[in-house]
Amino acid sequence: xxxxxxxxxxxxxxxxxxxxxxxxxxxxxxxxxxxxxxxxxxxxxxxxxxxxxxxxxxxxxxxxxxxxxxxxxxxxxxxxxxxxxxxxxxxxxxxxxxxxxxxxxxxxxxxxxxxxxxxxxxxxxxxxxxxxxxxxxxxxxxxxxxxxxxxxxxxxxxxxxxxxxxxxxxxxxxxxxxxxxxxxxxxxxxxxxxxxxxxxxxxxxxxxxxxxxxxxxxxxxxxxxxxxxxxxxxxxxxxxxxxxxxxxxxxxxxxxxxxxxxxxxxxxxxxxxxxxxxxxxxxxxxxxxxxxxxxxxxxxxxxxxxxxxxxxxxxxxxxxxxxxxxxxxxxxxxxxxxxxxxxxxxxxxxxxxxxxxxxxxxxxxxxxxxxxxxxxxxxxxxxxxxxxxxxxxxxxx
Amino acid sequence: xxxxxxxxxxxxxxxxxxxxxxxxxxxxxxxxxxxxxxxxxxxxxxxxxxxxxxxxxxxxxxxxxxxxxxxxxxxxxxxxxxxxxxxxxxxxxxxxxxxxxxxxxxxxxxxxxxxxxxxxxxxxxxxxxxxxxxxxxxxxxxxxxxxxxxxxxxxxxxxxxxxxxxxxxxxxxxxxxxxxxxxxxxxxxxxxxxxxxxxxxxxxxxxxxxxxxxxxxxxxxxxxxxxxxxxxxxxxxxxxxxxxxxxxxxxxxxxxxxxxxxxxxxxxxxxxxxxxxxxxxxxxxxxxxxxxxxxxxxxxxxxxxxxxxxxxxxxxxxxxxxxxxxxxxxxxxxxxxxxxxxxxxxxxxxxxxxxxxxxxxxxxxxxxxxxxxxxxxxxxxxxxxxxxxxxxxxxxx
Numbered sequence: 001x002x003x004x005x006x007x008x009x010x011x012x013x014x015x016x017x018x019x020x021x022x023x024x025x026x027x028x029x030x031x032x033x034x035x036x037x038x039x040x041x042x043x044x045x046x047x048x049x050x051x052x053x054x055x056x057x058x059x060x061x062x063x064x065x066x067x068x069x070x071x072x073x074x075x076x077x078x079x080x081x082x083x084x085x086x087x088x089x090x091x092x093x094x095x096x097x098x099x100x101x102x103x104x105x106x107x108x109x110x111x112x113x114x115x116x117x118x119x120x121x122x123x124x125x126x127x128x129x130x131x132x133x134x135x136x137x138x139x140x141x142x143x144x145x146x147x148x149x150x151x152x153x154x155x156x157x158x159x160x161x162x163x164x165x166x167x168x169x170x171x172x173x174x175x176x177x178x179x180x181x182x183x184x185x186x187x188x189x190x191x192x193x194x195x196x197x198x199x200x201x202x203x204x205x206x207x208x209x210x211x212x213x214x215x216x217x218x219x220x221x222x223x224x225x226x227x228x229x230x231x232x233x234x235x236x237x238x239x240x241x242x243x244x245x246x247x248x249x250x251x252x253x254x255x256x257x258x259x260x261x262x263x264x265x266x267x268x269x270x271x272x273x274x275x276x277x278x279x280x281x282x283x284x285x286x287x288x289x290x291x292x293x294x295x296x297x298x299x300x301x302x303x304x305x306x307x308x309x310x311x312x313x314x315x316x317x318x319x320x321x322x323x324x325x326x327x328x329x330x331x332x333x334x335x336x337x338x339x340x341x342x343x344x345x346x347x348x349x350x351x352x353x354x355x356x357x358x359x360x361x362x363x364x365x366x367x368x369x370x371x372x373x374x375x376x377x378x379x380x381x382x383x384x385x386x387x388x389x390x391x392x393x394x395x396x397x
Numbered sequence: 398x399x400x401x402x403x404x405x406x407x408x409x410x411x412x413x414x415x416x417x418x419x420x421x422x423x424x425x426x427x428x429x430x431x432x433x434x435x436x437x438x439x440x441x442x443x444x445x446x447x448x449x450x451x452x453x454x455x456x457x458x459x460x461x462x463x464x465x466x467x468x469x470x471x472x473x474x475x476x477x478x479x480x481x482x483x484x485x486x487x488x489x490x491x492x493x494x495x496x497x498x499x500x501x502x503x504x505x506x507x508x509x510x511x512x513x514x515x516x517x518x519x520x521x522x523x524x525x526x527x528x529x530x531x532x533x534x535x536x537x538x539x540x541x542x543x544x545x546x547x548x549x550x551x552x553x554x555x556x557x558x559x560x561x562x563x564x565x566x567x568x569x570x571x572x573x574x575x576x577x578x579x580x581x582x583x584x585x586x587x588x589x590x591x592x593x594x595x596x597x598x599x600x601x602x603x604x605x606x607x608x609x610x611x612x613x614x615x616x617x618x619x620x621x622x623x624x625x626x627x628x629x630x631x632x633x634x635x636x637x638x639x640x641x642x643x644x645x646x647x648x649x650x651x652x653x654x655x656x657x658x659x660x661x662x663x664x665x666x667x668x669x670x671x672x673x674x675x676x677x678x679x680x681x682x683x684x685x686x687x688x689x690x691x692x693x694x695x696x697x698x699x700x701x702x703x704x705x706x707x708x709x710x711x712x713x714x715x716x717x718x719x720x721x722x723x724x725x726x727x728x729x730x731x732x733x734x735x736x737x738x739x740x741x742x743x744x745x746x747x748x749x750x751x752x753x754x755x756x757x758x759x760x761x762x763x764x765x766x767x768x769x770x771x772x773x774x775x776x777x778x779x780x781x782x783x784x785x786x787x788x789x790x791x792x793x794x
Contacts, residue, residue, distance in 0.1 A: 006563065006656065007656065008512045011659040020467070020665065041462075046455065054450065062438060062441065062443035063438070067643045070417070101668050101669055103667070104667055106666070129666050245463075246464045249670070262408040265408055266408065268526060269504050271501045271668060272500055275672045277672075278672050
């Protein structure tokens with residue numbers, strides 16, 4: 001009897017996440033990882049969160065063990081609405097869809113919006129797990145060029161006209177991997193283009209809270225009432241993974257009611273709802289003001305680390321690479337002209353330092369001389385040593 | 398400008414979960430719910446679980462706040478492998494895929510196995526959220542008849558020959574909604590049929606641990622080595638939601654490596670991994686033996702409640718309905734000949750009692766005289782009152 005695979009074509013030959021593949025190297029002794037976008041463990045308020053669990057009343061704890069609504073617990077939705085409103089995204093608790101991490105929002109939207117053969121526009125470069133989610137949903141992915149102000153609108157408009165995409169996916173604020181931020185002017189123009197071409201914008205914003213010296217421009221979502229018809233064409237995703245703790249698996253979606261309803265249907269057949277227990281803990285943590293207390297510490301520390309990385313790169317690799325220092329987030333994106341950064345990574349691993357070659361972040365036509373560095377989970381000394389090792393590795397090529 | 402919906406056809410007009418729709422009635426004062434398959438809150442070891450959170454060391458708690466592997470934390474996979482092995486499903490920790498509830502396993506398998514137009518066989522009646530997951534994946538659903546021993550194999554074989562289905566979905570042990578258990582003989586025959594027709598069996602087993610007087614037959618999965626080629630054609634799903642706490646959102650999958658690999662890819666783009674924090678708590682709870690300690694109490698209490706329900710139904714409704722008393726699980730499935738149970742439900746809600754009309758559990762050709770009752774979350778007094786109200790409601794029709 002011959003056996004064929006039960007797995008369908010979309011999943012049978014799909015590659016795994018290149019960033020998750022690197023994770024196994026992070027456990028090697030002495031390894032300095034500038035690879036994953038993982039928040040610094042020492043900056044998470046572990047003590048504060050553990051106290052929350054002990055301080056929940058017996059009744060509150062017990063009810064957090066039960067099944068909950070797919071949209072999320074009202075206590076958490078209330079806090080997320082408050083947090084969103086304080087960032088300019090004015091919403092009611094009933095308009096918040098709680099997610100098991102914002103990544104899930106990309107997946108739910110991909111499943112509920114796309115059909116085989118639909119086109120999705122993404123930035124070049126963009127977040128690889130978004131590319132995967134859209135591919136698994138059967139979409140064709142097309143890249144739009146970016147510059148230091150984010151998406152290049154002329155290129156976007158050409159793509160909108162030529163390809164009639166259903167969705168544009170963007171990380172406009174301290175982007176992953178680019179670290180770039182779409183300017184306020186372009187945000188408004190982008191909204192007009194989205195309305196004109198009836199293309200849904202998925203604004204993925206896990207990093208917006210992590211600004212260093214000045215707050216980023218208002219979210220695209222927050223501008224939806226300034227452009228006629230725009231409230232129908234923007235969905236907004238954010239996360240507690242970078243600012244509170246990824247292990248809670250909590251994120252949220254804001255957007256048109258028809259989209260939230262469809263995503264609720266999809267989530268009902270998936271994990272039904274985010275953990276009611278981690279929701280209860282996060283709600284209490286936010287309600288007690290601990291989130292707002294910890295945030296300045298995150299911003300200050302990541303800001304210092306970003307500057308340390310930029311300084312070390314300029315000093316030690318300034319002649320070999322190009323990069324822009326970010327104003328927030330977790331990433332520095334760069335180019336090493338004439339270098340295949342996959343080869344650079346091999347030499348780097350031998351010298352106990354990790355980063356992500358840039359090719360992982362393209363849907364097509366990868367620029368193999370690009371790379372992404374994260375400064376989030378290394379202190380300044382680790383960053384300095386890491387960059388020295390990168391420099392040695394580059395010299396050894 | 399005309400606006401069309403952004404939502405694709407599969408999700409645009411899909412109905413929500415009929416059981417979740419009933420949930421809003423459960424909060425009405427005095428309502429007795431025999432509807433949802435929700436574990437009894439008073440039987441969950443809330444105190445024990447809350448202590449686990451306080452007793453995790455600072456280091457353990459902190460590391461449970463970080464990102465984790467998609468397959469799950471090794472501590473939990475070790476405990477789930479041990480639990481599985483003690484139930485006859487001998488596996489290594491590395492073969493356990495941790496899920497955010499077993500429902501997610503249905504969804505991941507649906508997405509990774511099915512393509513538009515594939516056929517899935519289900520039992521008549523079956524679990525509605527499984528029907529939804531398969532429909533959303535583009536599959537055509539076909540029902541197979543059942544009797545008191547579960548799936549009728551002659552009907553199954555005819556469907557396998559005629560429809561060449563890719564997947565058979567079954568809840569063979571204390572089924573939802575039927576309460577029925579597939580006999581051991583039929584399990585083995587079913588495996589042979591699955592191998593002969595190369596149809597993947599998804600064995601969904603959230604209730605197997607909740608037996609009353611005697612343990613159920615071995616799982617289909619545990620028989621995979623007794624039939625040539627069968628190890629390639631069974632995936633097994635189970636859950637901590639019914640036996641520990643649904644709010645943790647934890648379940649697991651066992652099965653062929655190619656399926657687990659595909660599901661890992663799909664999960665990477667979805668919620669990435671189950672909450673590392675609830676995984677850590679569940680692992681500690683299981684490792685300390687508290688799970689095995691609490692289980693006899695669940696079995697005894699649910700057993701008493703099942704018998705109380707069967708007794709009350711016989712006494713008060715014996716002439717109007719047919720039903721079989723289950724040997725485990727959470728459900729009694731019945732028929733009220735000549736009655737439209739949707740009408741019965743309306744009259745029941747007026748009398749403050751809830752149940753689920755049976756039509757929700759069919760993929761096609763619903764028998765509108767059927768109904769599902771859950772005895773799990775009502776004590777014996779509540780069950781007696783609930784059945785009296787059901788009787789009044791039926792009389793009022």
